[in-house]
Amino acid sequence: MTLDEMARELGVSKSTVSRALSGKGRIGEKTRERIVAYAGQQGMYLSRESDGGGKTGNLGVVFPADVYENANSYFQDCMLGVCEAASLMDFNVLIATETISDISGIQMLAEQKKVDGIILTRNMENDRALRYLTDIHFPVGVTGQCDEKEVIQVDTDNEAACEELTALLIGKGFSKFALVVEDLSYRVNRSRYQGFGNALLKSGIPGERQAYYVGALQVALLDAIISDMLAKKVECIICGDDMVCTKIVSRLQAEGYRIPRDVAVASLYNSSNLNCFTPQITAINISARKIGNMIGKQMIRCLRGQDYEKKVIMEHEILLRRSTDRIYTSVRI
Secondary structure: OOHHHHHHHHOOOHHHHHHHHHOOOOOOHHHHHHHHHHHHHOOOOOOOOOOOOOOOOEEEEEEEOOHHHHOOHHHHHHHHHHHHHHHHOOOEEEEEEEOOOOOHHHHHHHHOOOOOEEEEOOOEOOOHHHHHHHHOOOOEEEOOOOOOOOOEEEEEOHHHHHHHHHHHHHHOOOOOEEEEEOOOOEHHHHHHHHHHHHHHHHHOOOHHHOEEEEOOOOHHHHHHHHHHHHHOOOOEEEEOOHHHHHHHHHHHHHOOOOOOOOOEEEEOOOOHHHHHOOOOOEEEEOOHHHHHHHHHHHHHHHHOOOOOOOEEEEOOEEEOOHHHOOOOOOOOO
């Protein structure tokens, strides 16, 4: 139920409902009690201030459950940034995990009022956790972008970054690419996919002549995928992120392929995972630590009733390295 709907049902203004639920602003005690009671009947989140309690001083941070299996450095760096902001602003951080089908950890944090606000570190299409939190009007932020206006968002313009990198590679003389993206249900991957297409379109390069590999990148199928790429005379492999790039480059080098002489490689996200490769990998550099720090600061400022930025777009950097040097030679098959 929205604030407008509740206001109509109770015969009060939307601002009166908002003040009652947030615990902020002057409002008659009987009116506040009536609104709070009705909200509780509708299963809506009630702030601790609205029901007579105090703020917890805790901020919830939610990671995808698979982060522990994949050792994804983005989430680790993001968490470090959030913790730095929380420490400086006298907040504590509580961690929860989620899967596509299980958001019970998030529900516990919100419904048991263990935290004042929650940060989601992975943003998906039709995100169940985000929908749940916005439906109960719980303070929420995402390290990503979404269509919900009440959600605090901090991200990089991944579509523009991918378009920029692809355009630079086209400028170096590459025209036949393989784009490898694992899961298009993640908004960041959809943005990167779109940016790649934008660059091709603006350069007049037919998108349908490129090679696309979308879905889970099974290790057992890597040899077949790489053979298919080279059979199609792919000149440059663009990997959706550092994890995909690590798998591709490791397999290429294990099979004796020379980067970039046999095929060039670039990654749409840079991390320390790529530091072990020679030559160094061309990549888009984004500071997950700065993103975490920024979302932490904006969330806490919002929770304290201070001025804050609802949407922040962080800078990115294109690292052009030797893995995409243009070497004119025949492709090895």
